[in-house]
Amino acid sequence: MKTLSEFRIPFVGLKEGKHQFDFQIDKKFFDAFEYDEFEEVDFKISLALTKKSTLLELDFVVDGTVNVPCDLTAEEFDLEVSGAFTLIVKFGETFNNDLEDLLVLPHDAYQVEVQQYIYELIVLSVPQKRIKPGAQRTASAGDKNVTKKLEKKNSGTKQNDPRWDQLKQLLDKK
Numbered sequence: 001m002k003t004l005s006e007f008r009i010p011f012v013g014l015k016e017g018k019h020q021f022d023f024q025i026d027k028k029f030f031d032a033f034e035y036d037e038f039e040e041v042d043f044k045i046s047l048a049l050t051k052k053s054t055l056l057e058l059d060f061v062v063d064g065t066v067n068v069p070c071d072l073t074a075e076e077f078d079l080e081v082s083g084a085f086t087l088i089v090k091f092g093e094t095f096n097n098d099l100e101d102l103l104v105l106p107h108d109a110y111q112v113e114v115q116q117y118i119y120e121l122i123v124l125s126v127p128q129k130r131i132k133p134g135a136q137r138t139a140s141a142g143d144k145n146v147t148k149k150l151e152k153k154n155s156g157t158k159q160n161d162p163r164w165d166q167l168k169q170l171l172d173k174k
Contacts, residue, residue, distance in 0.1 A: 091109070
């Protein structure tokens, strides 16, 4: 992963209260992670940082589109994606990011890197099943040709197994 400096937020000079940060994400962002599953990417990240005396609250909101293939038709389409995530940043002796929604920074830290959290939020917000709006669950011409070829191949080399014949006779008796 290549670290991108625009995703480092210095919090030392900020006053207590809410601060807004906006990021525009494109394909170059995912290239830094060497993630090539998305062809075209257009996301807007809204980050609300709330600075308190002992901790930071980071509220991420992602909205945008990603170009992916449809699982049914294999046609490329723009899938709308949205998601949200809240990260609590506390301060301690050493760095610790073992928990997914809690980050511990050393007391002398002056900035927080949000690049990894944005990446994970986007990737996890994209659904596993990607179906183009209006796509029908019908067999395409290519699927029908494959089915015909399989039926033709199976019809020529059909051998009966006597065990199945016995079971079929039981079904016929019902």
